[in-house]
Amino acid sequence: MAATSRRAVLTGIGVLSAIGQDNAAFWQALQAGRSGIRSIQAFDTSTLPVRIAGEVRPFDARYYVEKSQRKSLLIMARTIQLGVAASKLALDDSGVDKTKLDPKRFGVEFGAGLIATELDELADAALLSANCLPGQVDLERWGSASMEAIPPKWMLKYLPNMPACHVSIFHDAQGPNNSITENDVAGLLAMGEAFRILARDQADFFIAGGAESRINPLSMVRQCLFDALSRRNEHPEKACRPFDRNRDGFVLGEGGGVFVMEELEHACRRGARIYAEIIGFGSAFDATVNPRVANPKAPAGESGLARAIRAALGEAEIGPEEIDHVNAHGLSSVSSDAWEARGLQAVFGACRQPVPVFAAKSYFGNLGAGGSTTELAASIFALQNGFVPRTLNYDQPDPACPLAVVAREPKPIRTPYVLKVSFTQMGQCAAVVVRKWE
């Protein structure tokens, strides 16, 4: 492992989620054990099997964008607006004077997903060429008539690299700029990459994180077709129950979590308030999370989640017993939670005291590309405030998930180290270790 003298610290946090649109509200809800999952208000879901989610409401992107730049909100889908807003919150929270930053050393690393198109803006085009035979667009008519009815900048509103692009323009971030599109683990991978770039001295200051909204008709239909969502429509607040025996699928949320990540000396020079230091990162792949993806001929090996965790702990130079708590992926899916528990057991099973596990999705659902970093933010606030919030809806332990879930009441912080893990249902895994700054 290449040693580096350049250290990375977190000096700003911006979160937007169903439980709050600023850091104080977010922590208050976590402290109070208040879920943000409700019946969906964004659109009429009466024909869908799933009608609950964690929405960010009310959300007005104009609030986060300077007047002169508000026109560009017209070419941003909600996902992009949420990313831009969370980034602004993180920057404000960092207290940085942007005019003192070197733009060439200021990067953006974002997690992003597939962005679904809005329906109404395409209706004129559809009516001109798609209303004759069901399931069939007349391509000749499309080319000659519908084409002109598509808003000229339509495509720009949906490109996954646009959150990072707009953020770079708004804040004059001319350093490295990447958009990692690895589904639920995207935000954490983006953070890991920013951590590496800081260490190798190609930037000093990063906006790193992710944001996503899939609470719109097209995304919801697609998610329903994938058949992994909880259908507990009658009890929205009870629907997301990571590691609980009666979990029945995950719950969509929307929003994002964005960090200002900064080289330590850079942060000290400007007298920044430091939340935590990133001291280890690891990633790995393991298709066994999903029997439909796994290769039946591949020889068995160690869990990819466990390998990512070991790499992160190795870099952090700490042992598993030193971790205060694991901030879990905790999807609330029957198979995924059990697979995660096995991966955690492989690393922590030999510890004398079981390591406490916290699952933040139980509050605001699965934010996709924005999830892992928003969840990590909860643990950073936990380190600040001295206790880990309880995981909601953990009523009945599941023998398939033998974990010490923090459930009945908040748990006092014992050590300065938190491990955040995340993975996708294809097998991409990541782990980050942070240390409270003291």
Add this chain to the structure above:
Amino acid sequence: MKRRVVITGMGVITPLGKTVDELYESQLAGHSGIGPIRHFDASQFPTKFAAQVKDFKLADHVPNPERWRAAGANSRFAAAAACQTLGDAGLLGDTRANRDRFGIYVGAGEGIHDFHNFFSLVARNFDPDRRKVNTAGFAAGGLKDFHPAEEFEQELHTTTGHLGAYFDLRGPNYTCLTACAASSQAIGEAACQIRHGDADLMLAGGAHSMIHPLGVTGFNRLTALSTRNDAPEKASRPFDKDRDGFVLGEGAGMVILEELEHAKKRGANIYAELAGYGTTADAFAVTDSHEAGRGAIACIEMALRDSGLPASAIGYINAHGTSTQVNDRVETLAIKKVFGDGAYQIPISSSKSMLGHLIAAAGAVELIISIVAMRRGILPPTINYETPDPDCDLDYIPNVAREKKVCHVLSNSFGFGGQNISLIASEFN
């Protein structure tokens, strides 16, 4: 000690060939891969042509391709190119390689959009009184009409997920989608992962196709595409005065990046060293490059710094060279700024003059062409270069390939949205 990264395998699926040799020979001969769009009826589109991969059957490239049944062209091209690349590197089915230290980083595009069902549903559920789509009707229809597996394969992490599972590569697994810069960025960051010690081997590159109705529509509405319908093979004319936009291409390019000592130990065939990587953002506009090329300049400079080479060492530049008015002018400006008077002595060409623009896959394919050119000592031309543009006055290797011994090559990729990537590959002795 610094861990060095070398390239020990290469593979491509392109409109000009489905092997590296075939692609390179077509480039030397100045063949155009551009013709009328056959994937769908584009007869009434403003742009009716593209550079398409011909006669592609995944089963010709990959044994047991069933897992890609519902996948889009991006993932299928990626699978074929990956198999070729692993085979080329002697790593296909090699059980001695430590799978845990073998990762993937691919700039992969999105899967097939269900264009017909989607627009049909929007039309059928339009409420003329409210001038809005009835979402309940749309949702009910979508649940019935959309194909679950095909919808799943559109998700952006599926391309690298399938590659990891099928080829049993268990190291870091990343995908990025930074438009036209994606595969170059993937290669650059993958190399950094090896340097840092996160992996010893990485399969890296890109795969994409936007030659579908909505892809062409999107770019046509942005007026980014050439509309030279009367002469498609003349449409991609980077640096020529009469250029009028880029031409969509499709395909995949992959390389094996390997830690030098690891490669030596297993007696791998080393094509080149990946010596330098630059990554910056314009932070200027959503579509156009910064007029003075500030992001591109900083990017090339960063790659040079990373390689430790003086600017004068670069013997060939494979330009981003999209054939749009702005890109080619700004890229020329940036090269002049970085290389000074020396810029006029460096042969530059744009593979896109023949291949079109492979978007997320472009950079990887162009790096591969650059490496083969360096090894063979013959630089591919820029075709359709007929009328000089006073703003573009460098040596673009017009129309005819050129023999020249070069030891270090630079490949540029500048993405829509302002991401700039430069890669430097060096001869390895």
